[in-house]
Amino acid sequence: MTDLPATVGGTPVFDSQLPFALPTNEDQSRVEKLIEGSLSSGRLTDGPVTRALEETTAERFGIDHCVAVSSCTTGLLFVLQALRIDGAVGLPSFTFAATAHAIRWNGLEPRFLDCDASTWCLTPETVEGPVSALVAVHVSGVPCDVRRLEELAASLQVPLVFDAAHGAGALVSIDDGLRPLGGFGIAEVFSLTPTKVLSGAEGGLVTTNDAALAEEIRLARNYGNPGDYDTRFPGLNGRLSDLHAAIALVAFDYLEERVEHRNRVADRYRELLGDVPGVGFQNVGSGDRSSYKDFTILIDDEFGCTREQVVGALEHEGVATRQYYSPPVHLHQAYADLPLRKLPVTEALGDQVISLPIWSHLPLDDVDRVAYAIRRIQQNAGVVARASSERSER
Template structure:
């Protein structure tokens, strides 16, 4: 589904829109509409699994974790999946296995901070590259230029990282060419993307490895946890060893690992959730399409582009707002939505390269698209069990606000 804006529906609706709540109109959601709501899977099966785990006394690194790894590998069509405590720990272990310490990892700055944090904790330096204007995912050309610019003097580039932002698949074919050209491993922060597909193929089998998050806001949730998917047997074994301190079993640690094991209880929750994942991804896609249709033709607002043949989890429903055309900027829009009772977040603002944690490095990169998009994005509520009426009420609130933006 290529999500684009054009036509007359939103514009026509705007011309006769009622007052938004911030100007005295009736709030769309007087009871409040949170950004996310967790959908707990089949309670009966969960109770059965939890009871069996608690009765066994095996609370971590047991049969349920292995069952999840096998089920995820089958779903993703990859030979190896390693369950870990979080996506961040999975990224850290993969980067450690790549030997990035003291070297540079090229990555987007338009991403959640954990992408860069993982490289830092693995002993690497970030090399930030720009993103594509349409998809907000890593621009392969910018990534290649950043690698090239880092080759002239140490530290050299040790790896390339990319993020499937909001579940939108990256330009995986072009990024693979960049990684091959420069002879570096390609790691995907796939935190948002368990259930996404690139040209019909599951996200999970691209690059050297892909790492997913199972935290509560994700479409596949385990309360907390992560999954590392790879076709590289040696890498999978290294990560499996690393999640248990690097201890092969005799306490003579092979390398400094982490306590990054997933508990049996978290694995059980993920397993039950996995059974209905395709239905949830399809429903979220339908809601995103309904939202896009409702605001079609509305000036100055669009959703990230999704290529024909691709599937996104739509982990986040994020608007890209052009203040000049929309009539107001993101902070004003967010305040107006709050008056409607609608929660929102600026995912991702500020961009990583200008955050306090990385501010000492600021000035080394010119990322015009990243900085523009970071100022223009606003995420609105979308949940797996939201109904179409609710998402359309959110869209209608955006239409009303735009119609009266000059007064805000």
């Protein structure tokens, strides 16, 4: 291997592309058995496997109620619908578009807010203006400062919902102990898509300690029909199939080891990249544990070439990356009708982020090679920048 990055003639660090995310499949035969059971029982959706998933979630996350739904987006949509509110809902712009879409689908106005420069999450300091509810996001699996946000919501007398799409397996340090996400605010909503630490291929989980809210979401996922076909409000088909629930139920047994491995991956990335000029990281709150659904770095001017040039150079090395969340949602075309607000921290993050490969069985050797590729690009940043500008001039 030469010391030149692949984009300027060196040997690529990977022969074939290292995937950005890969689902982990520890016990396929148990999943198959559960699915076969569903197929032969004829109960394919919202049946016993879904109930078992709901019970396991409630027990593991230490909450009273879990309602399984077809996606996190649907779950957020149902929770917001159940609030029966008007006006603006505050949310961070540094998130996936679905957080905002769930607000808009309810005819509510998203009020995009800035985020904390250290954790990249919404904090009480970044909430401003009148809101009738708040939706905070545990970005990449880093828990929000849940207690302080709960205090703020109580003082504003507005409901607080957590978009916990990335949060399965994350822990919050509270009252001298560690608590899983799931029981904060009035509800938390998890996603089960394939890139998540706990996956069911598709699906979502709404967790809450509010029995009336849980009941309302159960109705909402079934068109608003309690069983007598006299619908109480316009719900949707938001059910989870037992086939998806089977995958997530088995995954629960491996959640802890998946998160532990992802924490090892993240520690290794930090250790190997910590002294590379121009590379920054997201911080986890003191005593908390991230699920590390994603591991994202920042590239600033000190690196010596642009974020886009680093992304391009990593592609040549065989490293797949994403840019979560760039552009941030307040700059999406979908929200161009709203008054444009300046969100300086969010916009700076959006310009600098690169999310690196992380999965629950990613070999640490591969982490070493990704880190080596980034270091090599930085050490040759001037050459990489020049070659990239020459290519774009041609």
